[in-house]
Amino acid sequence: MSPTQINHVAIVVEDLPTALHFWQDALGLSLQRTEDNPGEAVRIAFLPLGESEIELLEPTTPESGIAKYLAKRGPGMHHVCLQVDDIEAAMQRLRDHQIELINESPRIREDGTRYAFVHPRSAGGVMVELYELPAKA
Ligand code: ZN
Numbered sequence: 001m002s003p004t005q006i007n008h009v010a011i012v013v014e015d016l017p018t019a020l021h022f023w024q025d026a027l028g029l030s031l032q033r034t035e036d037n038p039g040e041a042v043r044i045a046f047l048p049l050g051e052s053e054i055e056l057l058e059p060t061t062p063e064s065g066i067a068k069y070l071a072k073r074g075p076g077m078h079h080v081c082l083q084v085d086d087i088e089a090a091m092q093r094l095r096d097h098q099i100e101l102i103n104e105s106p107r108i109r110e111d112g113t114r115y116a117f118v119h120p121r122s123a124g125g126v127m128v129e130l131y132e133l134p135a136k137a
Contacts, residue, residue: 002087002090003084004083006080007083008054008055009053011055012059013056013074016034016043016045019056019058028049031045032047033045033082041061046064082129083132085132088106098122101116102119103116103117106130106132114132114134121131
């Protein structure tokens with residue numbers, strides 16, 4: 001029921017090439033892939049780091065949620081994602097502790113990953129995402 005590891009740390013950037021100058025060229029992380037998510041109007045760069053990943057989020061339209069976040073708060077850390085074995089149980093445990101969730105029930109990505117966000121109001125200003133990875137076939 002407790003989180004088992006950090007799955008990823010997501011960082012909002014104004015411009016991916018500029019951000020990669022730091023994360024890839026200077027720090028030396030490798031860029032595994034970039035992916036466009038038209039639904040959320042965001043382009044994501046994935047940089048694996050051990051069992052975790054750094055995800056760089058660049059808005060692709062001025063209307064995207066990430067663009068609004070960027071305009072309001074500037075670039076920087078967006079959320080930390082913790083992996084759990086049972087997301088329903090983890091969410092219930094949070095509710096039992098009067099923690100406010102952004103998603104009332106888990107949402108599902110195309111690859112089957114189930115996820116939900118905890119409201120930063122309840123988490124000391126940190127946006128926390130929970131991930132339950134799909135069962136391996
Ligand atoms: Zn995330």
